Amino acid sequence: MNNAPLTIRSWPRAILHLDADAFFASCEQAVHPELRGKPVITGKERGIVAAASYEAKAKGITRGVSLHDVKKICPDAIIVPSDYETYSLFSVRMFEILRRFSPDVEEYSVDEAFVDLTGLRRSFHGPYRMIAKKMQETIETELRITVSIGVSLSKVLAKIGSKHNKPHGLTIIPGRDIHVFLEELPVEKVWGIGPNTAAFLGKFGIKTALQFARKDEKFIQKYLSKPYQEIWHELNGRSVYPVVTESKSSYQSISKTKTFTPPSDDETFVFAQLSKNLENACIKARRYKLSATRLILFLRTQEFRDAGMEIKLDRATSYPIDLFGPLREGFDQIYKPRVLYRQTGVVLAGLMPETQVQYTLFDDTGKIERFSKIYTAVDKVSERFGKYTVCHAASLPVKLQTQHEGERGDTPERKNELFKGENKRQRLGLPVLNVKV
Structure with a gap:
């Protein structure tokens, strides 16, 4: 095997990956400074850990652990219900800060971003490390959360960098040092390589990312499909994945779920939750x-x-009124009386552009047109007065009962703390940071 290190001495591209540290828990600590330095866990409404601060992680708490077990592992853990609206506002602010430095920002997830820094050294009169450090410091100063950053020649390498020294890490991987970061990294830790692919590569003696990167291209093309060929190029410092700045506008499927507490065996209430999932989707x-x-x-x-099931629809649609019949039939088949349920979910699959929907001779096109007008009006009302201003009667029991009784309920922290000039319908895209105006 060729033991020469990967050597790419210039910066043909400079891609930054930012990953917020324990994002949900960090937002709670930013909003509530008294929680700083303490083991904070979000997910009280779900009964399991949704996110854990690094103080909680240090005591052995991981995501998905039941809250019952949390109390055994870490008796002093502070468990709070999730406040997703506040978290989303922190996310919006974080991406806005990144766009001050570069227009090429990809919102990869609520707490992750890719940023193309190529060519910005001249504008900022300094190296990429300095630009990344300024980004990191600005976010931490303005939002009071910490982030970890990796900068390298490709997305895959940048993501390796951001994971290298969490939390609050800043790792630069120039071309000449790629081999240093790959030689001890297990191949399954590379972004995009799952356990099955790692097991397959292991049959050829490939255990580390560096061994994978050094394999001959003919081997890669012979045994691996296009996605893994692209990862191989990225590991070798050749940028294949672009930074996608456009918002996502197409989906293969849309899913909506809801966890509620206390769990319920009320058939009407559980179906109402499912109906609300359907309306949201x-x-x-x-x-x-x-x-x-x-x-x-x-x-x-x-x-x-x-328990679940999949139903093939007679006609492609996005109107709940068309779907409540199949939804009810499916629900009746999988629902069991006297069983406590804690979550419902709906997935709209096999999505296609509505312009491509073909109607048959048996479809009532007049009724379909009326549905279209009704839901266009509903969407306009919701846009003006807020979501669920108009909802189907099947979802009504959800509005009449608190979702997480005894906790924050459906009112996020941000809605309880309005800035001057705001009201419940018109609010600034700003998180609350214990500041009263």
Whole structure:
């Protein structure tokens, strides 16, 4: 095997990956400074750990652990219900800060971003490390959360860098040092390589990312499909994946789920949760002018046992009124009386552009047109007065009962702390940071 290190001495591209540290828990500590330095866990409404601060992680708490076990592992853990609206506002602010430095920002997830820094050294009169450091410091100063950053020649290498020294890490991987970061990295830790692919590569003696990167291109093309060929190029410092700055506008499927506490065995309430999932999914489908050809629904019990089914639709649609019939039939087949349920979910699958929907001779096109006008009006009302201003009667029991009784309920922290000039419908895109105006 060729033992020469990978040597790319210039910066043909400079890609930054930012990963917020324990994002949800960090947002809680930013909003509530008294929680800083303490083991904070979010997910009280779900009964399991949604996110854990690094103080909690240091005591052995990991995501997905039941809160019952958390109390055994870390008796002093501070467990709070999730406040997703506040987290999303922190996310928006974080991406806005990144765009001050570069227009090429990809919002990869709520707490991750890729940024193309190529060519910005001249504008900032300094190296890429300095630009990344300024980004990191600005976020930490303005939002009071920490982030970890990796900068390298490609997305895959940048992601390796951001994971290298968490939390609050800043890792630069220039071309001449790629081999240093890959030689001890297990191949399954590379972004995009799962356990099955890692097991396959292991049959050829490939255990580390460096061994994978050094394999001959003929081997890669012979045994691996295009996605893994692209990862191989990225590991060798050749940027294949672009930084995608456009918002996502197309989906293969749309899923909506809801966890509620306390768990319920009330059939009407559980179906109402499922109906609300359906309405939410359809709202998103209509926003992107998509129609579903398949409907998937599932119920999760308090013991984390799932039951679900998939239904093929007679006609592609994004109107809940078309789907409540199949939804009810599926629900009746999988729902069990006297069983406590904690989560419901709906997936609209087989999505296609609504312009491509073909109607048959048996379809009532007049009725379909009326539905279209009704839901166009509903969407306009919701846009003006807020989501769920108009909802189907099947979802109404959800609005009449608190989702997480005894906790924050459906009112996020941000809604309870309005800035001057705000009201419940018109609010600034700013998180609360214990500042009263």
